[in-house]
Amino acid sequence: xSDQKTDRRIIRTxxxxxxxxxxxxxxxxxxxxxxxxxxxxxxxxxxTFYLHYQDKYDLxxxxxxxxxxxxxxxxxxxxxxxxxxSGLQNExxxxxxxxxxxxxxxxxxxxxxxxxxGDPAFQVKLxxxxxxxxxxKIMEKSNNESLSVPIEQLIAYVTSAHLGVIQQWLNSGMxxxxxxxxxxxxxxxxxxxxxxxxxKKDLNF
Amino acid sequence: xSDQKTDRRIIRTxxxxxxxxxxxxxxxxxxxxxxxxxxxxxxxxxxTFYLHYQDKYDLxxxxxxxxxxxxxxxxxxxxxxxxxxSGLQNExxxxxxxxxxxxxxxxxxxxxxxxxxGDPAFQVKLxxxxxxxxxxKIMEKSNNESLSVPIEQLIAYVTSAHLGVIQQWLNSGMxxxxxxxxxxxxxxxxxxxxxxxxxKKDLNF
DNA sequence: CGTATAATGGACATAACGTTGATTAATGAC
DNA sequence: GTCATTAATCAACGTTATGTCCATTATACG
Numbered sequence: 001x002s003d004q005k006t007d008r009r010i011i012r013t014x015x016x017x018x019x020x021x022x023x024x025x026x027x028x029x030x031x032x033x034x035x036x037x038x039x040x041x042x043x044x045x046x047x048t049f050y051l052h053y054q055d056k057y058d059l060x061x062x063x064x065x066x067x068x069x070x071x072x073x074x075x076x077x078x079x080x081x082x083x084x085x086s087g088l089q090n091e092x093x094x095x096x097x098x099x100x101x102x103x104x105x106x107x108x109x110x111x112x113x114x115x116x117x118g119d120p121a122f123q124v125k126l127x128x129x130x131x132x133x134x135x136x137k138i139m140e141k142s143n144n145e146s147l148s149v150p151i152e153q154l155i156a157y158v159t160s161a162h163l164g165v166i167q168q169w170l171n172s173g174m175x176x177x178x179x180x181x182x183x184x185x186x187x188x189x190x191x192x193x194x195x196x197x198x199x200k201k202d203l204n205f
Numbered sequence: 206x207s208d209q210k211t212d213r214r215i216i217r218t219x220x221x222x223x224x225x226x227x228x229x230x231x232x233x234x235x236x237x238x239x240x241x242x243x244x245x246x247x248x249x250x251x252x253t254f255y256l257h258y259q260d261k262y263d264l265x266x267x268x269x270x271x272x273x274x275x276x277x278x279x280x281x282x283x284x285x286x287x288x289x290x291s292g293l294q295n296e297x298x299x300x301x302x303x304x305x306x307x308x309x310x311x312x313x314x315x316x317x318x319x320x321x322x323g324d325p326a327f328q329v330k331l332x333x334x335x336x337x338x339x340x341x342k343i344m345e346k347s348n349n350e351s352l353s354v355p356i357e358q359l360i361a362y363v364t365s366a367h368l369g370v371i372q373q374w375l376n377s378g379m380x381x382x383x384x385x386x387x388x389x390x391x392x393x394x395x396x397x398x399x400x401x402x403x404x405k406k407d408l409n410f
Numbered sequence: 411c412g413t414a415t416a417a418t419g420g421a422c423a424t425a426a427c428g429t430t431g432a433t434t435a436a437t438g439a440c
Numbered sequence: 441g442t443c444a445t446t447a448a449t450c451a452a453c454g455t456t457a458t459g460t461c462c463a464t465t466a467t468a469c470g
Binding site: 212213214239240241251252255259260 | 456459469
């Protein structure tokens with residue numbers, strides 16, 4: 001007997017459901033449609049949906065997790081050192097380029113899910129992903145003397161900043177290449193936003 | 206006859222509904238409860254709810270907008286210069302302190318609505334608020350020569366970073382005072398995340 | 411006190427939900 | 441190509457939530 005994961009009927013059904021999900025999220029946002037709408041758009045029986053997912057939110061979460069998983073596999077492929085935590089913490093560029101390439105691959109869905117009608121939980125997942133896989137490691141290898149800010153706050157600052165730029169990129173039509181975006185983020189993070197903006201004024205702390 | 210906005214019955218009903226909203230969002234998240242749950246918790250008739258709000262999302266949006274409005278009024282009070290766009294762009298500190306004080310005032314609701322089960326649209330509103338009222342102005346007064354990054358990306362970076370630190374602050378029990386938080390954000394933004402983390406390495410762009 | 415109106419209680423039709431069982435159709439293994 | 445397996449369909453079910461309605465009661469305000 002065939003594996004559940006390779007049965008063409010299942011693959012096809014799931015693909016149609018997810019395509020319909022993207023369409024409907026684009027049209028009306030996550031709360032704007034019902035399971036019935038979804039199965040009609042996907043052109044499958046409503047009961048079939050419940051054969052694979054518990055509800056709308058279960059579908060969404062599984063779709064999200066697959067994307068994160070996909071990103072992780074892709075990252076591991078390019079950077080096998082990732083498992084053994086050595087090296088490469090010094091070289092965030094390839095990580096960032098990979099990240100943007102992955103996002104670009106799923107651009108339509110990513111834009112929706114990271115948008116104002118998307119899923120805030122996915123933002124958390126994506127920040128967590130960046131933290132674990134590179135941003136956290138980079139920020140943590142600090143000379144503790146100079147670190148006058150709690151590490152968790154610093155990480156929150158950087159991961160959220162990155163997420164925000166990703167969102168801005170998606171919403172403005174992805175004009176720049178993944179590499180350009182990665183370089184931009186590195187520049188701001190290393191030189192500092194104020195310096196990039198050309199603000200010289202000293203702060204009177 | 207009395208004004209609709211000052212009738213004690215209306216005030217009371219709305220207050221009970223919003224208290225119940227906070228409770229239920231805390232317990233089950235926005236999608237985890239129904240209007241019936243809400244009105245039972247608020248101890249009012251279900252029909253009464255529809256006298257004031259169209260549905261759950263209408264309630265949420267109106268609650269959000271009132272908070273933003275409240276913040277704006279508070280900011281204007283402290284900084285009347287805000288209307289005429291002069292001065293004070295150089296002094297972001299009081300703006301940030303005010304912001305954190307306002308968030309602290311509505312801490313319970315803010316934590317929920319900015320959390321993983323909250324409303325992503327509110328994040329957009331809050332970033333917009335920061336952009337319009339101070340962060341945008343600060344970032345825009347750049348010497349254009351040194352600005353090698355599109356201004357919109359820079360603003361996205363900074364506003365999102367600020368939002369992320371606010372979220373982290375709310376989720377870790379608000380250990381620091383509004384003033385401490387404001388200073389932390391200024392430090393990171395002006396010196397740069399990498400510098401704060403003590404990373405010296407030059408980038409090979 | 412008297413008027414205005416907010417809130418209640420009950421009912422209604424409509425729609426979505428999640429599940430079930432019998433049936434049909436497609437798949438993969440041999 | 442046959443056959444056993446199982447995915448998908450179809451129709452139906454009870455349950456629950458939705459949004460609206462109206463007659464009635466209770467409260468607020470002048």
